[in-house]
Amino acid sequence: MGSLLASRAAVWDAFTTTLFLAVTAGVLALLVGTLLAAMRVSPYAPLRTVATVYTEFLRNTPLTIVFFFFVFVTPSMGFTFAYKVAAVIALTCYTSAFVAEAVRSGINSVAVGQAEAARSLGMSFGQNLAIVVLPQAFRTAIPPLISVLIALVKNTSVAGAFSVLELFALSKRLTNAHSSDVIAILVGIALCYLVICIPLGRLAAALERKAAFAR
Amino acid sequence: MRAAGRAYGRAMTQTTSASRSESGTAPPLVTMREVQKHFGDLHVLRDIDLEVDAGEVVVVLGPSGSGKSTLCRTINRLETIDSGDITIDGSPLPASGPGLARLRAEVGMVFQSFNLFAHKSVLDNVTVAPIKVKRMPRREAEELGMRLLERVGVADQAQKLPAQLSGGQQQRVAIARSLAMQPKLMLFDEPTSALDPEMINEVIEVMTDLAREGMTMIAVTHEMGFARRTADRVVFMDAGRILEVAPPDRFFTAPESERAKDFLSKILHH
Incomplete structure (x- = not known):
């Protein structure tokens, strides 16, 4: 534990890096994933196809390969990103596929009559989705969405293998330097993840209570 | 087929129109011509021809599965049709897009399950x-x-x-x-079928008031009292066809088709 305390400045830096990756990629993935879910239910077949292919492709590709793509492949195509940026892009692309599926399951849980009523009042597809369907879909999608976000927090550790000094990379560095203190260091790092993930779970519970409404 | 003497004042819904004048030359508000629809192998709407004038109240009756709800839902294109034409206020129903949305904005729809x-x-x-x-x-x-x-x-x-x-x-x-x-037109798709008996009347009263104010209405319902008292015409459907169209007093006292007689005997004497 001593070595962890001695390098608390480095731990703090790594912690904020992990938090930065999780929050940035989380917000972007929620936006992109919602857009993908909207495309999946749109009346335009090409949009549905694009969203389906994207979701199936990214959901079924190991995250490490997605990272690999944005760190090593895109530069050869003329797009070079800073490591942190590449990490945010990779995490966003990967996580948005899972967000899309969670939101889509929420959309499917909204009674058909809700959308029919909206259409019969003259609402466009976009209005129907934004005003009537999505607000209700999110309520059912909160638990799976929070699971996706918790997975994202832990997935940020993959960035450690791609030159981003976040918690996992730091833990490797510290355990190499203080081999007698391995257990304490790993427990300490694990606690840092808990500090992010447990409040997320609590947030989910609070949101669910708040969003609970009778149908 | 307009009810003479109906009050055309529309306190809350003054959108339409000089076309409900008594001249009798105004085109029908809703026209359905040769409408066909299938659900898979099931022929749910067969050769539907129907005209509804502005200010008219049409009640659609028939056994369940006769296609009356589907008929109601095709008028604002919640159900598509396979062939035939539906026009509202002289213009054909757009297939999709902003034109359809604009039309739907002018056609009110009340569902069996409320869908608030x-x-x-x-x-x-x-x-x-x-x-x-x-x-x-x-x-x-x-x-x-x-x-x-x-x-x-x-x-x-x-x-x-x-x-x-x-x-x-x-x-x-x-x-x-x-x-x-x-709206110019209100569609009611079994508006009281999901209600407890003692709540049916409060909804029927609102519908009756609306009719009295001159709203054009197409109502699919099992409320025979409403049909008798308020409808200008009753449309009787069975197996996807319109079998009979008649003013309510004639329909209820002297139905022409055997199917309608059978239907009425079942609902009126039990």
Whole structure:
């Protein structure tokens, strides 16, 4: 534990890096994933196809390969990103596929009559989705969405293998330097993840209570 | 087939139109020609021809599965048709896009299961379409909304969520929500079928008032009392066909088809 305390400045830096990756990629993935879910239910077949292919492709590709793509492949195509940026892009692309599926399951849980009523009042597809369907879909999608976000927090550790000094990379560095203190260091790092993930779970519970409404 | 002597004053829904003048030359508000529809192998609408004039109240009767709900839903294209033509106020029903949305905004629809927006307050349910679809200022929409809720007798519930209301109250809110768009035509798809018996009357009363004010209505219902008292014409359907179209007194006392006689004997004497 001593070595962890001695390098608390480095731990703090790594912690904020992990938090930065999780929050940035989380917000972007929620936006992109919602857009993908909207495309999946749109009346335009090409949009549905694009969203389906994207979701199936990214959901079924190991995250490490997605990272690999944005760190090593895109530069050869003329797009070079800073490591942190590449990490945010990779995490966003990967996580948005899972967000899309969670939101889509929420959309499917909204009674058909809700959308029919909206259409019969003259609402466009976009209005129907934004005003009537999505607000209700999110309520059912909160638990799976929070699971996706918790997975994202832990997935940020993959960035450690791609030159981003976040918690996992730091833990490797510290355990190499203080081999007698391995257990304490790993427990300490694990606690840092808990500090992010447990409040997320609590947030989910609070949101669910708040969003609970009778149908 | 217009009911003579019907009051055409429309306190809350003054959109239409000089076309409901008594000249008799006005084109029908709704025209269905040779309409066919299948659900897979099932031929749910066969050779449907129907005209409904402005100001007319048409009640569609028939056994379940006869296609009456489907007929009602094709008029604002919640169901597509396989062939034939449907025109509203002289213009054909657009297949999709903004044209269809504009048309739907002018055709009110009341569902069997109310379909109030579950996450919005009663007042928001009524104001959301005028605000978002018609770009009506919120204040004006809320005034209109409160007037309509008062008219259907649920103004005191304005801030509640739909699930906190009884079925009858919910259905009256749903009617107010449709009226807020100031429609030319109201479609009722079994509006009382999901209600407890003692709540049916409060909805029927609202519908009767609307009819008295001159609203054009097509109502699919099992409320024979409403059909008898309020309809200008009764349309009787069976197996996807319109078998009979007659004024209610004639339909109920002297139905022509065997199928209608059989149907009436079952619902009137049990």
